[in-house]
Amino acid sequence: MREILDDIERWRLNGRRVVVARVVNIEGSGPRDPGASMAVNEDGEVAGSVSGGCVEGAVVGEALGILHGDQQPKLVTFGYSDDEAYAVGLTCGGTIHLFIEPLTW
Amino acid sequence: MSSIYETLRDRIRRDEPVGLVTVIEGPNIGAKLLIIPGGPPTGSLGDSELDRIVGRDALAELEAATTGVRHYGPQGQTTPEDLIDTDTVSVFVESFSPPPQMWIFGAVDFTAALAKVAKVLGYRVTVCDAREVFATRRRFPMADEVLVSWPGPVFGARGSELGPRDAVCVLTHDSKFDVPAVMGAIATRVGYIGVMGSRKTHDKRMQRLAEAGLTEPHQIERLMSPVGLDIGARTPEETAISICAEIIARRTGRITPSLRDGSGAIHS
Numbered sequence: 001m002r003e004i005l006d007d008i009e010r011w012r013l014n015g016r017r018v019v020v021a022r023v024v025n026i027e028g029s030g031p032r033d034p035g036a037s038m039a040v041n042e043d044g045e046v047a048g049s050v051s052g053g054c055v056e057g058a059v060v061g062e063a064l065g066i067l068h069g070d071q072q073p074k075l076v077t078f079g080y081s082d083d084e085a086y087a088v089g090l091t092c093g094g095t096i097h098l099f100i101e102p103l104t105w
Numbered sequence: 106m107s108s109i110y111e112t113l114r115d116r117i118r119r120d121e122p123v124g125l126v127t128v129i130e131g132p133n134i135g136a137k138l139l140i141i142p143g144g145p146p147t148g149s150l151g152d153s154e155l156d157r158i159v160g161r162d163a164l165a166e167l168e169a170a171t172t173g174v175r176h177y178g179p180q181g182q183t184t185p186e187d188l189i190d191t192d193t194v195s196v197f198v199e200s201f202s203p204p205p206q207m208w209i210f211g212a213v214d215f216t217a218a219l220a221k222v223a224k225v226l227g228y229r230v231t232v233c234d235a236r237e238v239f240a241t242r243r244r245f246p247m248a249d250e251v252l253v254s255w256p257g258p259v260f261g262a263r264g265s266e267l268g269p270r271d272a273v274c275v276l277t278h279d280s281k282f283d284v285p286a287v288m289g290a291i292a293t294r295v296g297y298i299g300v301m302g303s304r305k306t307h308d309k310r311m312q313r314l315a316e317a318g319l320t321e322p323h324q325i326e327r328l329m330s331p332v333g334l335d336i337g338a339r340t341p342e343e344t345a346i347s348i349c350a351e352i353i354a355r356r357t358g359r360i361t362p363s364l365r366d367g368s369g370a371i372h373s
Binding site (some may be wrong): 001002005008009022024025033034035072073074075099101104105 | 109110113114117118127129130134135137148172174197198199200317
């Protein structure tokens with residue numbers, strides 16, 4: 001969170017809605033540890049990262065889906081065994097669990 | 106009244122310890138508990154007993170600076186028998202600890218390079234030298250703090266801040282400064298003590314340190330001297346990488362070639 005606070009603050013000051021995604025668990029080889037975080041605003045701007053670049057694009061899609069949808073937090077898994085995740089390319093062979101939620105707390 | 110996010114943000118920015126607990130699976134998904142040492146948690150996961158038990162566990166995680174997922178019953182049950190036939194609540198416990206510290210003694214060229222690399226790794230960097238003309242903010246703009254002082258008073262006033270995640274690097278090559286810096290560091294719980302110098306400087310320094318009372322093998326064992334991994338570093342920048350790589354390797358316990366454990370010329 002530390003490294004994305006400045007961007008989040010700037011977006012909040014400009015009245016932008018924000019979604020935060022955090023790595024909560026990894027299995028096998030994962031590029032970032034639990035706590036790695038990324039923020040997405042309603043314009044699709046991004047701060048931080050949650051992997052080596054493999055799943056960030058998909059996270060933006062999930063985040064915008066939450067903002068334009070039911071606003072509900074969700075636990076999302078990307079991994080080798082997951083067809084959709086494999087499509088977005090987690091090439092390290094690990095599985096990454098992300099918690100994605102609107103910043104409304 | 107600040108929101109949970111605002112309190113979290115402010116404490117992270119002030120380098121004050123804080124923990125954030127979030128329900129990631131089960132009832133009340135997204136519910137939060139904010140953990141602040143010395144006070145009651147704020148927020149709620151949806152059940153007061155669950156809050157009490159998770160709050161206690163999250164405080165322990167914060168003290169250990171660990172982050173991860175934990176599982177409970179709806180009222181905080183943790184024993185396997187209590188969890189049979191009941192929904193479980195999974196929480197993500199995230200600990201935000203103040204950054205580790207690196208204290209660098211000696212305001213030399215190597216100091217600027219080491220301070221830069223340490224900042225990249227997230228350290229709070231303090232540079233200390235007794236010579237006023239060298240220990241200036243202008244020479245070390247990357248440092249968080251520049252002190253004009255002898256080592257003794259700095260360790261006397263603040264040595265208790267240092268713990269296993271922190272590092273002390275002594276780069277002066279000057280025994281009248283090196284010796285009190287090393288003796289000061291040895292008296293703390295600091296996790297890494299690196300002391301720069303050629304093997305000849307090292308041998309002389311070990312004599313001076315012995316005269317100063319450093320004779321216990323388990324204390325001498327704590328010194329990484331000469332400092333750094335044996336990667337053939339030459340420039341201040343390369344040396345800074347070799348020191349920081351040694352700090353990482355000592356923490357992770359990996360087998361790497363430290364200069365301390367070898368012999369022969371450092372620069373060949």
